[in-house]
Amino acid sequence: MPHNVLMPALSPTMTEGKLAKWVKNEGDKVKAGDVIAEIETDKATMEVEAVDEGVLAKIVVPAGTDGVKVNSLIAMLLEEGEDASALNTAAAPAPAAAAPKTVTPANQPTAESAKPAPSMALATPAQAKSAGRVFASPLAKRIAKEKGIDLSAIKGSGPHGRIVKSDLDKAPAGAAAPKAAASSGSFAPAQSSVNAQALADAYGIPYTLAPNSGVRKVIARRLSESKQTVPHFYLTVDCELDALLALRKQLNDSMDGLKISVNDFIIKATAVALEKFPGANVSWTDDNIVQYTRADVSVAVATPNGLITPIIVNAANKSLKVISSEMKDLGLRAREGKLKPQEFQGGTISVSNLGMFGINQFSAIINPPQAAILAVGAGQERVVVKNGQMAVANVMTVTASFDHRAIDGAVGAEYLQVFKKLIENPMGLLL
Amino acid sequence: MSDQSFDVVIVGGGPGGYVAAIRAAQLGFNTALVEREHLGGICLNWGCIPTKALLRSAEINSLLQHADQYGFKIDSYSFDFKKIIERSRKVAGQLSGGIKHLMKKNKVTVFDGHGKLLGKGRLDVSKDGKSVATVAAKHIVLATGARARVLPGLEPDGKLVWTYKEAMNPEAMPKSVLVVGSGAIGIEFASFYRQLGADVTVVEVMDRVMPVEDAEISTIARKQFEKQGMKILTGAKVVKLDRGANDVTVHVDTNGKTEQIKVERVISAVGIVANTENIGVENTKIKLDRGHIVVNEWLQTDEPGVYAIGDCVPGPWLAHKASHEGVICIEKIKGLPDVHPMKRENIPGCTYCTPQVASVGLTEAKAKEQGYSVKVGRFPFIGNGKAVALGETDGLIKTVFDAKTGELLGAHMVGPEVTEMIQGYVVGKTMETTELDLMHTIFPHPTISEAMHESVLDAYGKAIHI
Numbered sequence: 001m002p003h004n005v006l007m008p009a010l011s012p013t014m015t016e017g018k019l020a021k022w023v024k025n026e027g028d029k030v031k032a033g034d035v036i037a038e039i040e041t042d043k044a045t046m047e048v049e050a051v052d053e054g055v056l057a058k059i060v061v062p063a064g065t066d067g068v069k070v071n072s073l074i075a076m077l078l079e080e081g082e083d084a085s086a087l088n089t090a091a092a093p094a095p096a097a098a099a100p101k102t103v104t105p106a107n108q109p110t111a112e113s114a115k116p117a118p119s120m121a122l123a124t125p126a127q128a129k130s131a132g133r134v135f136a137s138p139l140a141k142r143i144a145k146e147k148g149i150d151l152s153a154i155k156g157s158g159p160h161g162r163i164v165k166s167d168l169d170k171a172p173a174g175a176a177a178p179k180a181a182a183s184s185g186s187f188a189p190a191q192s193s194v195n196a197q198a199l200a201d202a203y204g205i206p207y208t209l210a211p212n213s214g215v216r217k218v219i220a221r222r223l224s225e226s227k228q229t230v231p232h233f234y235l236t237v238d239c240e241l242d243a244l245l246a247l248r249k250q251l252n253d254s255m256d257g258l259k260i261s262v263n264d265f266i267i268k269a270t271a272v273a274l275e276k277f278p279g280a281n282v283s284w285t286d287d288n289i290v291q292y293t294r295a296d297v298s299v300a301v302a303t304p305n306g307l308i309t310p311i312i313v314n315a316a317n318k319s320l321k322v323i324s325s326e327m328k329d330l331g332l333r334a335r336e337g338k339l340k341p342q343e344f345q346g347g348t349i350s351v352s353n354l355g356m357f358g359i360n361q362f363s364a365i366i367n368p369p370q371a372a373i374l375a376v377g378a379g380q381e382r383v384v385v386k387n388g389q390m391a392v393a394n395v396m397t398v399t400a401s402f403d404h405r406a407i408d409g410a411v412g413a414e415y416l417q418v419f420k421k422l423i424e425n426p427m428g429l430l431l
Numbered sequence: 432m433s434d435q436s437f438d439v440v441i442v443g444g445g446p447g448g449y450v451a452a453i454r455a456a457q458l459g460f461n462t463a464l465v466e467r468e469h470l471g472g473i474c475l476n477w478g479c480i481p482t483k484a485l486l487r488s489a490e491i492n493s494l495l496q497h498a499d500q501y502g503f504k505i506d507s508y509s510f511d512f513k514k515i516i517e518r519s520r521k522v523a524g525q526l527s528g529g530i531k532h533l534m535k536k537n538k539v540t541v542f543d544g545h546g547k548l549l550g551k552g553r554l555d556v557s558k559d560g561k562s563v564a565t566v567a568a569k570h571i572v573l574a575t576g577a578r579a580r581v582l583p584g585l586e587p588d589g590k591l592v593w594t595y596k597e598a599m600n601p602e603a604m605p606k607s608v609l610v611v612g613s614g615a616i617g618i619e620f621a622s623f624y625r626q627l628g629a630d631v632t633v634v635e636v637m638d639r640v641m642p643v644e645d646a647e648i649s650t651i652a653r654k655q656f657e658k659q660g661m662k663i664l665t666g667a668k669v670v671k672l673d674r675g676a677n678d679v680t681v682h683v684d685t686n687g688k689t690e691q692i693k694v695e696r697v698i699s700a701v702g703i704v705a706n707t708e709n710i711g712v713e714n715t716k717i718k719l720d721r722g723h724i725v726v727n728e729w730l731q732t733d734e735p736g737v738y739a740i741g742d743c744v745p746g747p748w749l750a751h752k753a754s755h756e757g758v759i760c761i762e763k764i765k766g767l768p769d770v771h772p773m774k775r776e777n778i779p780g781c782t783y784c785t786p787q788v789a790s791v792g793l794t795e796a797k798a799k800e801q802g803y804s805v806k807v808g809r810f811p812f813i814g815n816g817k818a819v820a821l822g823e824t825d826g827l828i829k830t831v832f833d834a835k836t837g838e839l840l841g842a843h844m845v846g847p848e849v850t851e852m853i854q855g856y857v858v859g860k861t862m863e864t865t866e867l868d869l870m871h872t873i874f875p876h877p878t879i880s881e882a883m884h885e886s887v888l889d890a891y892g893k894a895i896h897i
Contacts, residue, residue: 137863139838146836159769165838165863 003052005075007061007068010039010046010341015148017041019065019074024056030077037063037074041214044344045337054079070148136163143168161287215306226368231404234363237416239423241379241394247426251320262396263299263353264324266376268429270351271295271315273419280415281348283369284406290369298347298367299327301334308334309367311347320429355379361397371403372412374419396423435540437463439764440554440568441757442546442710445472446750447741448574449530451757456537458765463566464539465546465556470530472576474750476523477596482619484519485599486783489626493785500822510627512604519599542566546575548711552736555711570736570764573724574757575710577703577742585611585669585699591679592672592697595620605629605695609681611669613640615782617700618656622784625661632662632692634683639665641782645794645843647809651827652845655786672697705743720745728772730760738764752778776840779857781850786826789853791860792841795831803840806832806866808890810882812846814897817877823847828886830856837865842883852880866891 010017018040024030030050037048057078061068068074134151136144140163144151149168156163200207212220244265252258274281274295283290295316298309310330312323333339350367355378364375379396386393398419402412422428439455441448444466455462469476488510498505534541544556544563554571556564579594581587587594593601598620606629610621613635625631633640633656639649640656640663653663666686673680681692705723715734718725724739726732732739738760741753755773762770779791798805808830812818818826826846833840842856859869866887874884888894 138865138868139836139863142836142865157771159771 002057003054003077003079004073005036005050005077006071007074008039008048009070009148010041010044014041014070016067016069019061019063019068020045022059022063023047026056026059028056030054030056039068040337044339044341046340050077052077052079134163135161137165139165140168155286213305215308219306222368223365226365230366230368232363232366232401233404233409233412234399234401235409235412235416236361236397236399237420239396239398239420240384241396241423244423244426245379245394247430258321258324260320260324261327262355262379263351263376264320264327265423265426265429266353266374267297267299267312267315267323267327267351268318268320269419269422269426270349270374271297271312272429273415273422274349275316277415277418279411280372280402280407282371282406283348284371284403285369289406292348295349296347298344298350298370299330300350300352300364301331303335303337305337308339308344309347309350310334310339310344313346349373351376355396361399363399364401366401366403368403371406372415373401375399375401434553434565434567435463437461437540437566437568439463439570439572439761440465440546440566441572441574442554443472443574443576443706443741443743444470444530444541445574445576445741445753446474447576447753447757448472448572449534450754451572451574451740451761452539453533453537454758454761455764456539458761458767460570460761460765462537462539463542463568464534465542465544465554465566467543467545469527470534470541471523471527473578475526475530477599479750480526481519481523481599482595482623483783484522485515485623486619486785488515488518489623490785493626497822512627515627516600546710548573548714548737550711550714568736570738572730572757572760573710573732573737573739573743574741574753575706575743577705577748579699580702580704582611582669582699582701584672585697585701587699588674591674591677591695592699594699598696598698601696607694608632608696608698609634609679609692609694610698610700612636612700612702613663613665614643614700614702615641615780617698618652618782618784620698620700621656621661625656625659626785630662630694631660632664632694634667634669634681635663635665636668637665641788643780644782644788644790645829645841646796647829648788648790648827648843648845651825652784652786652788655825655845656784659785703742703748707743729763730756747775747778747780749778749780774861777857777861779853781853783850786823786846787848787850788845789849790841790843791853791857792839793831794841794843795829798831798833798840804834805840806834806890808832808886808888808894810885810889810894810897812879812882814885815879815882817879818847818882820877821847821879823879828882830883830886830890832866832887832890837867839864839866839869842886844883846882847879852883855880855883 007017019037020040021038022036023038024034024036030036031053032051034050035047036050036056039046039048054077056075058076060076061074135156136151137158141151143165151163154163154167157167158164244262248260248262248265251260278291281292281295294314297312297315299312300307300309312318312326315323330339330343347370349370350373352364352373353376354362355376358378361377362375364373366373375398377397379394381392382395384391384393384395400412400416438460440463441452442465444464448464449470452462452464474480492510495505495508542556542564544558547555547557548571549555552567552569552571554566554568555562556566585592589597595616604627605624608624608629609632610617611634613633617633618641621631621633639646640653641649656663664683664685668684669681670684670689671682678693678695679697681694681697683690683692707719707722707724712719712724715737717732717734717737724732724744726739726744730738730740730744740756740760742748759770759773776792779789782788793801795805795807810828812826813824818824823846826844826849828846829843830839831841832838839856839860842853844853869884869887872884874881885894885896889897
């Protein structure tokens, strides 16, 4: 019997994607686990593996097709020895037919783990309500799964904010709208009131047009929403780097091939400071402050397609060496567009470093539902005053943006104090 | 006479009113309760509770009758009908005293008298037609309850034709009884008198007994009643009563055929009417619908500051529904978070006849009528080990699921102790259970509740002991 290969959903919120490439051709034999195709969403490129053994008999959707709906038929597999005529007897399935049994995307998070995990990456449309478990009635969970509704984006009206059946009646199928956007039209994705193109035409300014990619649109929407709905405040601190630079040199000299960057130290210090001072490791929800009990650091990486934030999970408890090698791998795959969703969805704080461009100081936009982001400037030799004497020191300016709903000024200041101390006394980061 | 002033005044001390009063006091409201007769209302004094005491005696009588089945040889025994009635009255008295104590403990001021709205936030309390107090309150909750419906020609006279009230407090055990109406009240009295040995006839105008229950359950219950010797006429109407000196000849029309049945007593159990007269609704903007007070989901009437709960608002007319409404109403007035309107489909109903009947949610027919495609599970008690050990194998548990989502739409039970067990399904249904959660629930062995599990399994073709 021919097996239908259906377009898989790579994330709970995905409704369609681009069939980027067929790795196997019609007539190729495939084994379970073989990569047969690559699929691109607005967030990532993922490989699709065959689950069954057989022959790729027919490719229904050619490579390069955009907007392929989840669960639509993309190819057909025949069992070994089966005649191609069997294809004709196989009824074409309805687009939303059974779950795609014959393929699973490689390393796709299971439905179970993907569903309750709030999506926190910049390039994620759904706004998380709270971290960890999403409270919903069994019936609401069942209906959400069937309709493809992201429960983390829904406000529950049941006991203790539990999501019940009636809450789903209002939610759109496929992908739920972010709460903020749904509740208030004025915070809808920034639709500039002035049309730049029309003005350029009027003023005769020459230009070309580049269509917005999915990632671009998501960045635009998420950051507009953040800047408009999250009350930001900013705190700036200078950190002397001489001890850290000396330690880094010593470490890198001590081992062949090891190249720990200043940024690796910053990632670790960010997380260790959160462990020492959990008041900044929080998220705001309407009902609760979510106090995270682990520090996961999202690190902003510029890619040709736009900004993405891979995560160093539990960074406080990883050695600099591990952080360094994870970061190299994540950065590389981020630039190739090959991160898995769970590698960029999540995080409890973000770090953005523009020091390599010689930027002294800047302020970053918070990556919701996180409540803090550190904007790290360049380490530079500056004149400082020590014991009444002028001296030269390597200094780095860090500006933190905090969500004032969850973190007050003094709390943010105290966190930065802890962070500064760790950077200036970096031996503590080796433990 | 100056007004006494309160935050909340409740009119009526039944299971709706007294619960609302306690909740209001708990939330810090200065609260008063106006009751004209007995604290605890009909439920506690003339309804739910005393009838359960009577039915307990009837149950013991049945067990004695079948004692040989359990290895006992009882040559002769008898019962003292007066003592059975006395026990029932004592139970009611004890509980009514308990409510009095609860009012005191919660510092609820109790007015003995009849409450009547005087317009904006004021209430008159009268005793024997004389005003004894005027009360002012920001919030007035009407919980005035209901009384037995009277059909023309079937007017109760207290001697030959009874309502529930005389039926539970008779001077002597009647030899024969005809019960008009086979709802919960009618069938419980029919069961009681039949089990104590009276000839019992039940006349029901609909085509089956307990018409609100699932058709299958009602068929099984009817068979059991008939097996006990009850005579049941459905699709039947009482056309005329000839009242004699100590008996009544009842003319019953069953699908066009008339027969005359001579009995000692007639019990009229043909529904209820709300007590909404003479409570001053005409002094307010309150609207009535077929005698019942119109309220929104928060039990607010059209008159600001006046609320209504329980049997004086639309049904089902059950004590637990009244109590729940009382709590919702008061918590909403207080502005507590997490107050939710009541879901009618989650209100269970229990009838304490033998065998017992209990249900929640949609019947199979209602579910289909509402457009659901359903999965139905059935499990008879004969397949349950504990039921066999108890010698109580008559009955069935039926579950109805939405085939699409697995939502538990309804559960319907007839058999031993089902009134105690229905709550398992009610908890599940309130939490929006699906079939999987029930299947994954571990039921203790050996219990008759295992039949609840099996019924769910059966809906999906997975029952074990069938």
